[in-house]
Amino acid sequence: MKSKNTNTELIVIGGSAGSLQVILEMVKNLNEKLAFPIVLIVHRKAGSTSILPVLLQQFSSRKVVEIEDKTEIQNNILYIVPADYHLLFENKKLMSLDSSEKMNYSRPSIDVTFKSAAEIYGENVIGVLLSGANADGVEGLGYIKKNTGQVWIQDPETAEVDYMPKHAVDEIEYDLIITPDNLADYINQL
Numbered sequence: 001m002k003s004k005n006t007n008t009e010l011i012v013i014g015g016s017a018g019s020l021q022v023i024l025e026m027v028k029n030l031n032e033k034l035a036f037p038i039v040l041i042v043h044r045k046a047g048s049t050s051i052l053p054v055l056l057q058q059f060s061s062r063k064v065v066e067i068e069d070k071t072e073i074q075n076n077i078l079y080i081v082p083a084d085y086h087l088l089f090e091n092k093k094l095m096s097l098d099s100s101e102k103m104n105y106s107r108p109s110i111d112v113t114f115k116s117a118a119e120i121y122g123e124n125v126i127g128v129l130l131s132g133a134n135a136d137g138v139e140g141l142g143y144i145k146k147n148t149g150q151v152w153i154q155d156p157e158t159a160e161v162d163y164m165p166k167h168a169v170d171e172i173e174y175d176l177i178i179t180p181d182n183l184a185d186y187i188n189q190l
Contacts, residue, residue: 008036008190009092009124010073012117014110014140016043016132018160022180023130027060027078029184034062036190039079039087039095039117041110043132046084053080069097086112089120104136114140123148126190128178130154132164141172152176152186 057064085097103109127144156162
């Protein structure tokens with residue numbers, strides 16, 4: 001693992017079909033205290049009751065928050081983007097929600113959030129792309145890399161649905177290939 005990024009201020013994790021098990025494994029094994037927030041962008045059906053925050057809270061020692069418009073960013077919190085909204089970072093203190101058109105057939109779009117995070121956090125952001133069935137997140141990872149952030153991609157061999165991470169591995173210069181078993185370990189080392 002390249003260790004150029006010693007000042008991690010944010011981790012953004014995008015996933016779709018097959019990513020929930022990876023996220024649960026990560027949440028169960030994270031250290032008690034992290035010096036940065038983690039934001040999850042997971043494709044979910046619009047209008048459905050969100051049980052994801054409740055589910056993740058059962059396995060997490062840290063606070064799990066579903067983002068609302070103008071949510072303040074705090075360290076050591078696990079944030080979840082709500083269904084049917086894109087997430088944008090206004091600055092390093094504030095997040096906002098946007099209901100503009102879908103990108104890659106998705107809202108929330110991983111690409112939208114990854115690009116916004118790259119613009120605000122530059123070299124201090126890590127973008128992680130997990131299992132999924134479309135290419136959402138690949139372009140955003142490229143933007144994170146272009147802005148000198150780190151790019152981590154789930155090993156397609158370990159992905160329940162390998163299309164998204166395989167696309168990313170083939171197209172984007174990455175810093176690390178992760179597996180469901182070692183994602184939390186790498187985060188804990190930061």
